[in-house]
Amino acid sequence: xxxxxxxxxxxxxxxHYKKPRNFxxxxxxxxxxxxHNPLCGDKVTIFLxxxxxxxxxxxxxxxxxxxxxxxxxxxxxxxxxxxxxEAEILFQHFHNLLTHENADASRESLGKLKVFEGxxxxxxxxxxxxxxxxTLKAAQDNQEQPxxxxxx
Amino acid sequence: MSSPYKKDFPILHQTVYGKPLVYLDSAAxxxxxxxxxxxLSNFLKTDYANIHRGVYKLSQKSTELYEKAxxxxxxxIHAAEPSEIVFVRxxxxxxxxxxxxxxxxxxxxxxxxxxxxxxxxxNIVPWQILCDEKKATLKIIPILEDGTLDMHAxxxxxxxxTKLVSVVHVSNALGTVNPxxxxxxxxxxxxIPVVVDGAQSAAHLPIDVQRMDCDFFVFSGHxxxxxxxxxxxxxxxxxxxxxxxxxxxxxxxESVTFEKxxxxxxxxxxxxxxxxxxxxxxxxxxxxxxxxxxxxxIMEHETALLAYAHEQxxxxxxxxxxxTAAEKSGVISFVLDDAHPHDxxxxxxxxxxxxxxxxxxxxxxxxxxxxxxxxxxxFGLYNDQEDADALVKAILRVQEIFK
Numbered sequence: 194x195x196x197x198x199x200x201x202x203x204x205x206x207x208x209h210y211k212k213p214r215n216f217x218x219x220x221x222x223x224x225x226x227x228x229h230n231p232l233c234g235d236k237v238t239i240f241l242x243x244x245x246x247x248x249x250x251x252x253x254x255x256x257x258x259x260x261x262x263x264x265x266x267x268x269x270x271x272x273x274x275x276x277x278x279e280a281e282i283l284f285q286h287f288h289n290l291l292t293h294e295n296a297d298a299s300r301e302s303l304g305k306l307k308v309f310e311g312x313x314x315x316x317x318x319x320x321x322x323x324x325x326x327x328t329l330k331a332a333q334d335n336q337e338q339p340x341x342x343x344x345x
Numbered sequence: 346m347s348s349p350y351k352k353d354f355p356i357l358h359q360t361v362y363g364k365p366l367v368y369l370d371s372a373a374x375x376x377x378x379x380x381x382x383x384x385l386s387n388f389l390k391t392d393y394a395n396i397h398r399g400v401y402k403l404s405q406k407s408t409e410l411y412e413k414a415x416x417x418x419x420x421x422i423h424a425a426e427p428s429e430i431v432f433v434r435x436x437x438x439x440x441x442x443x444x445x446x447x448x449x450x451x452x453x454x455x456x457x458x459x460x461x462x463x464x465x466x467x468n469i470v471p472w473q474i475l476c477d478e479k480k481a482t483l484k485i486i487p488i489l490e491d492g493t494l495d496m497h498a499x500x501x502x503x504x505x506x507t508k509l510v511s512v513v514h515v516s517n518a519l520g521t522v523n524p525x526x527x528x529x530x531x532x533x534x535x536x537i538p539v540v541v542d543g544a545q546s547a548a549h550l551p552i553d554v555q556r557m558d559c560d561f562f563v564f565s566g567h568x569x570x571x572x573x574x575x576x577x578x579x580x581x582x583x584x585x586x587x588x589x590x591x592x593x594x595x596x597x598x599e600s601v602t603f604e605k606x607x608x609x610x611x612x613x614x615x616x617x618x619x620x621x622x623x624x625x626x627x628x629x630x631x632x633x634x635x636x637x638x639x640x641x642x643i644m645e646h647e648t649a650l651l652a653y654a655h656e657q658x659x660x661x662x663x664x665x666x667x668x669t670a671a672e673k674s675g676v677i678s679f680v681l682d683d684a685h686p687h688d689x690x691x692x693x694x695x696x697x698x699x700x701x702x703x704x705x706x707x708x709x710x711x712x713x714x715x716x717x718x719x720x721x722x723x724f725g726l727y728n729d730q731e732d733a734d735a736l737v738k739a740i741l742r743v744q745e746i747f748k
Contacts, residue, residue, distance in 0.1 A: 198746075207746070207747070234703060
């Protein structure tokens with residue numbers, strides 16, 4: 194396997210793909226949104242229990258590639274117990290890590306999520322990694338009415 | 346056994362991440378032979394000018410070459426007359442043109458348009474738009490488990506309400522070769538006209554529109570080893586004559602006053618504005634190249650290669666081919682138990698192999714077979730068994746990573 198591929202498909206990502214965490218429905222979510230990348234067939238639904246601006250519980254369902262699944266899994270792990278502003282900052286850092294040359298600051302604050310840095314070498318896969326995050330945003334932003342989000 | 350034609354395609358002689366490029370995405374677009382590239386370059390260096398209007402020498406030369414290209418297409422698909430060949434941008438534009446002119450004439454409220462469940466979006470959406478406009482109904486001929494058309498269902502779906510049938514010749518997602526002559530015969534028995542989408546067949550099977558007796562046949566230049574931006578709409582003379590105009594502008598008019606404008610006959614009637622002159626000339630060179638090799642030879646080479654690839658892929662446990670018709674052309678779509686097409690395509694890319702992952706602009710097909718996406722390897726005349734072997738090796742590598 195060449196080094197970049199090894200970076201992208203490293204053990205942690207494969208582990209989260211084969212055994213995704215928080216891969217369930219919440220029975221009474223306060224927010225929910227669907228994310229879909231019709232170009233490649235990745236589908237994700239994010240369930241949230243938001244209380245007083247804090248993510249009490251978060252889970253996901255869906256089917257997709259290793260990158261999108263692992264990303265959703267690790268995102269839900271990281272965000273449990275975080276406030277919405279904290280989640281937003283993490284998303285900015287995550288996006289930065291995947292798309293910008295100088296991502297040192299971002300890398301530091303991301304904890305486990307920094308394993309996705311390898312996606313930078315695969316620009317066509319960035320949308321896979323960010324799908325869950327964009328869907329999460331959609332879940333938040335539509336506090337009254339969770340909607341279906343289609344990403345292209 | 347190497348393909349003798351690989352050397353004709355300069356782009357194929359490169360390495361990708363240090364590995365030789367193995368191009369298995371001809372269904373998305375074919376690569377271009379040197380003769381076409383050179384012909385295009387020479388045309389632009391010596392003969393190019395706008396066509397039809399100029400009195401000067403260059404324009405005359407350019408016009409001759411453009412019209413020669415039209416005749417070349419006519420002969421390539423065995424049409425009766427060059428005036429039955431309209432140059433358009435591609436298959437998608439051709440189908441939209443037919444839907445918005447012929448379709449508008451023939452389809453009215455309460456009528457039905459029949460397409461199949463294996464169509465590319467370009468042979469679905471224009472008909473949806475037409476049916477919406479006209480308050481007509483779009484009906485779908487179902488696909489069987491092996492990816493073939495349910496011909497019994499097709500027969501049952503046709504009624505006096507059916508005003509048009511549009512089907513793909515070769516499915517870009519499944520590889521199925523549809524029995525178009527039979528379909529056309531059955532439709533014509535009930536006076537229903539048939540549009541055949543030849544995007545995936547024109548480069549791989551001999552096309553004879555007169556023997557097929559299709560009312561329309563459409564295909565794209567860039568899938569027949571030609572340039573992007575040019576495609577062909579073939580229509581029977583009587584249809585083209587009766588159809589209203591599509592785009593208005595220069596070239597397609599006889600005379601223009603603010604009170605009244607009169608139009609030319611086909612094909613000019615449907616070629617508004619300056620056409621893709623370079624595209625037509627380059628396409629003509631590509632068709633010459635294909636004709637020189639012989640479409641029959643190409644078909645035999647590709648049929649053998651496809652059979653070999655199927656055989657090798659079927660040996661891989663956990664791999665399922667989607668689309669197992671007895672008669673297939675050019676395309677193998679598959680899914681792997683443990684890995685998503687996107688991941689497969691990324692990993693094999695790093696081995697130098699170009700395949701496509703996704704829904705191949707055929708979301709309904711994916712839904713029919715219960716898969717979110719497939720990985721698709723598709724062959725052109727420059728592919729050979731070595732390419733198939735490289736693909737197999739790369740898939741096994743994917744399985745190692747994902748086991």
